[in-house]
Amino acid sequence: MRTKNLIAIGILFSVVLISSCKKTPKAAEIEKKTGYQGQGKSPVVSTEDKPIQKQWRGVWAFNDSITFFSNRFEGARLNGVAYDGDDHYTIWVTAENTPINVSPWYAFQVWSEEPRDITVQLNYQDSRSRYYPKISTDGKNFKPLDSTNFKSINPGEGEFGIKAAPESAELTIRVNENPTWITAQELYTSSVVQEWVDSLSQKPFIENYPIGLSKEERTMHLMEINENEEAKKALMIISRQHPPEVTGFLAMKSFIETISGDTELAKTFRQEHTVFAVPLMNPDGADNGHWRHNMGGIDLNRDWQNFNQPETRNVRDFLVEKDKDYEFVFGADFHSTWDDIYYPIDTTVTGEKGKIIFDWIENISERLPQKQTNISASDEIDPTMVSSKYFYVHHGMPAIVFELGDNTSRPFLKEKGKVAAEEIMKLLMEE
């Protein structure tokens, strides 16, 4: 009995000792910083195929068939609708499979043969309401729903993360005989992204070509910016491993457009540098309205170690091939989360070579002082699992996960992508 108690006291004592030693003054200082601090390290998970639930696609008819909801379009997600009376509807949105990161994507159309105001409540499978609704009457141009038409139900607590989001949301929508789109973010499906890629490829020094098929056999396109055959320093840019992360895509788009631009800086840069970009890593997920995974039911940004999924394999094979002729000098993977944040690899791992990433972040921050953005550096690169670590470990690229906030203003995203491109061009030319 006594020995047991002594052991218990011993355990208790060491727990106290460990916890009191845990925080160095530096860590405490970092914690005091404001703003989104980022997610912790990612646990190792299997990336072998898991079953997914494909959504039923169709049209729901109500009120003696004068009011309709539809998910029959690319990027849609709507899993159920119930009519509650008095022009009030409850909408049900589910994930492709679970467990899954809380990123409840929704996108649907609604119309009515008689113009009317309807109220729609959004409910999600095991998730709160993360994305503020966007509205469109043509499926192309979206704007945030007017705040007077948005009601939080059971608002969350805190500043960031899913707990801070309301449990559900109630929207008032003026509908008529023409469809109104309601979506979690602006729609950038595979065909919309390809339209942009094709339009940029009108420039004589830009081309795009297939690098393989996705799980559901959509073509994955790579965009190559190359103005000089001798430009053997290369950049690798990717985005949308996670389908709802449209704000990351928008910053990437501006980044690519800036490097493709007519400024003296861009022209000079292109004399020595080639840019490879895969703007839509997960076309199946985007078109099927997935919350996060591909059609293999897997988070692609955990598959850069074992390469069980075709989307990651296509990019890996491309890089292995190009590495024979090019020296990769920079890699970036654009994402979205609760707020802007940078996930670089710590210089304790990358040494002198990785410093360019931190200089770059500093230069961006100096030019955009209006938005303080935290840095969450990782000193673990084994297993590689995420793209940026694979880029660094296997192709020697200083690399980063560049995250933009879900609600970061669209003009600011564009500006940030432009500034980020200008600053990396300057730094790479100094080297």
Ligand SMILES: [Zn+2]
């Ligand atoms: Zn992401």
